[in-house]
Amino acid sequence: MASFIRTLLNRAAVSPVSFAPNRGNGYFTSWGQPSGMTAQMRAMGSVGTLFSIVNRTSTSTAQVEWKLYRKAAKPGAERTEVTSHAALDLWNKPNPFMPRTEFVEVEQQHIDLTGEGWWVIARDPRSPIPLELWPVRPDRMDPVPSPTAYLSGYIYTSPDGERIPLRLDEVIQLRMPNPLDPYRGMGPVQSILTDLDATRYSAEWNRNFFLNSAEPGGIIEVPGTLGDAEFDQLRMRWNEQHRGVAAAHRVAILEAGRWVDRKFTQRDMQFAELRSVSRDVIREAFGMPAFALGEVADVNRATADASRVWFAEQMTVPRLERFKSALNFDLLPLFGSTAAGLEFDYCSPVPDDEAAENAELTTKVDAVVALVNAGFDPAAACSAIGLPDIAFRGATPTAGGPLKLGA
Template sequence: MPTLPTFPETDRLFFLSPHLLMAQLRGGGLTHPYKDHVWVYSCVNAIAQNLMGIPLLFFTGSRKDKKLVEAGPLVKLFETPNPMMSGAQLIEATFIYLGLCGEAFYIAERKNPREVPNELWTFHPNRFKEVVDRDTGLIAGWTYEKGGKKIPFEAHEIIFFRFFNPYHDYRGLAPLQAAQAGIDQDFWASRYNAAFFKNNAQPGGILETSANLGDEEFKRLLAQWNDRHQGVSKAHAIALLEGGVTYKQTGLSQKDMDFLEQRKFNREEIMAAFKVPKSELGIYEDLNFATAKTQDRVFWTKTLLPKMALFEFVIWHQLCAKLSGPETWAEFDRTAVDALKEDLKEMLEAGQKVWQMGVPFNVVNETLNLGFPKVEGGDVGYLPFNMMPVGSQGLPDNSPSAAVPPSQPEKAAGSPPLPAASLHLPGPQVIMRRKMDPRASWQQYHHLWAVLMGKFRGKMKNFFSWQEELQIKLLSEKLAKARLREYMAEDLLFDLEEANEILKKLAWPLYLTIGTESGRALFIELGADPANFVLTDTAAMQVLKDKLIKVTRINDYTREKLRETLLEGLSKTETVNEMQQRVRDLFGFSEARSLNIARTETGQSAAPARDAAMAELGVEKIQWWTAGDTAVRETHQFLEGMVVPRGMPFPNGCLYPCDPGGPAEQIINCRCVAVPVID
């Protein structure tokens, strides 16, 4: 039986073994990942440096009609936030801290939240500690600590950015923490690789012998081996072993460990946590130009745009919203991003298609957020077939009223003056005796209705915009030098009489245009000469005058809603900015309200004119016809196809669809039409 080798010292067994390699790696884990780990540095830098290169702009006005602020305290603050940093460096530092710590802090040098800070400073988040109010559980302030020195800050002196953390009520969660396991594995793999080459670029092993070695022999053999083989420069040198000593490899090589594949896996895991694609890190394996371009676009839309939005919301909520003076907010200039210009091109193409369907340019611009300024005349839509302005005096040749001359001049008075004396002797009207197709009749009417409704809608949007600006200005003027409690809500509202006169001047010319075009269209539909229809000679004029009196209810409703919200603001002793924001919120529904008003007013102006035209042409019966879609009221679905003598009410109380004298629940937003019945 062979004699087993013995060693005076147990640790001789670890000569050049994997344990020796790992012993050289001891000394602590990864404590500075941004400095010591290439993929952490690359991912965080890719986000921060891309965002620091996008201009941060400031706007004022309303969100629908914003104006660029080219100079002022806020612009200056974010151009030079402090003597040590530029605005771009501040943004870069913000997103580096967010990537590494999940949060970032600005110290805002100011006395109260209504002031623009003199300077902004940012420091490592681990120096800040939240101070929580025991009663409310909210953050009441912060403590900054460095080198044993503590500095307290009030809440308004700190601007706090953070990524949401489901495990902490107050602090943020960094992508770095989610990727920690992969980062540590990759770090140790890198250290192992360095130790491997530092020794001899060979995996560890054991020198074996069947003989017993004394201490002197062991030390001599170890020294000879290290002198001959340890170090990269001595790798693969020929070994001369004596006395029956043999070398046995025990360590695993990088190939055995799938070393490269494991490091690639770790890299992919880190990139996934930060949501940074390969192309942004200069890795182009398995990529071509098209896929790299797509990755760049995805990086902006899925990673950077949400971070830009986070920054904008925090700056608004913790800084801009609380400042005195006009409402101002920050936005990154997204048009400066080349990767997003592809999206802009697609939106422009979509916008062009919608515009060709008759949607006004300003509506397209606002809905698709194209970023163009409002254009004069941009509230007018265009019909696709020959680009004729929607709602213009002339109409396309194939429309029901192509032969209609321009409508009578618009009246500027607040209430309708009596028409000038005239003698109108129309010739005998000849009606084409053919059976009417109700669906075709509705389509012809609706085509004209949509054109006229678009014009009314544009006017109402402009009216509400004027009213919103007026109300905001009134609040600024009246509350600038007074305490809120000195006012009653009624004292802060716009002048009702003035608003009513302006609204009447706006509505009356539209009533006349809608009535004239609708009556003449009915004449054409029945084969009569449209020139013989004169609105001022019909009973419809009185209906329109009555409508003009009722249109002021629009202002009554607006004023009442303003009174309610301002009264609530006064009761809470809100600031002028907060009161003005209430006004903006109220008028935020102007788009939908303009549409509802335009639909109702257009229908109620067109319907009596059509009825008057039928009276002149001797139509004795009319038929109720609906749009035929799911938006039609159930009561109107029941009436579809019903025929009654003209002048006799339908079962719902209306003489005809959109009858201004009918019940409100039957006429608001109605799109039905009365079709003449020709026996």
């Protein structure tokens, strides 16, 4: 293991400042140890609002199509789509067991829940070209900080506890930057763990309320001390007569004892208000408005279209940009010279605004008409405004008067 670290340090670039403690035995101690990441991922399955948000963001990100392009030779020119390349094949099917949509959905779940997403790259030992991409849980990955080169490598901890060292070119990390840790990410769930716990506990309290006689708890007072046999007999009789919803509101018969109500009711606990506040807090952490989860009082075509556009622009596009950066700056360079001049890009998920497009087209046509009436060449006017070259028919403005639409 020590030789592995020395090898990584020897070939890593030297960073201008130190990002990690200069300790000889501290390379495998990540100062961002993700002790709470397991709880953050588990929360998705226990809090309905969190599940709804993460499920919606991850599926919308996964459904977007991707294409590979050859960059334009000069600014303003169109890119050329590349339909056959090893990098494109890899991205469409990252590994034999999942298509791209599932791979992206898994990664986006990890990012939304923990602030980090990790890809581990598999290769044929005889070739440096990446052959497979595997998503791994963030709580099983540890960066290996370097006091001189920023980062030396990574350590993956398997389910059975084995620690597997990985080189820099075997791992791609996507993260929401953590202001306190340059090696780890920070997600919205980290800021609301207490609220998530309160939401889960309130739901469990309500469940136990019905399982435990559908009545608030209380105390049985006895004048003296009960022996073990008497205590067990009292508890057994009470459970037989009063435990469970079907036994609720039965009259209690106590021998040499007195029932003392604790006076806490569901109204006193205000669980309905608590869960409503928790939903608002969760949505606030993700920047998710109520309408994005279907909570719309007045639904019509205009509000529905506006909601779709907002969600695509504010929630889906930023997540796609994170994947785009990883593909173009981390994955494509691993394909060497065959990927020179290439770039991945996603098909925009933002719905077309037909009204705005029609208004823009009308404005452009009016501008062309004005230029032609001023004596400019029709083809040159179309090119200058951004309209396709259309064959011009009819009298010129100088011969037949001003050009009019529909003439």
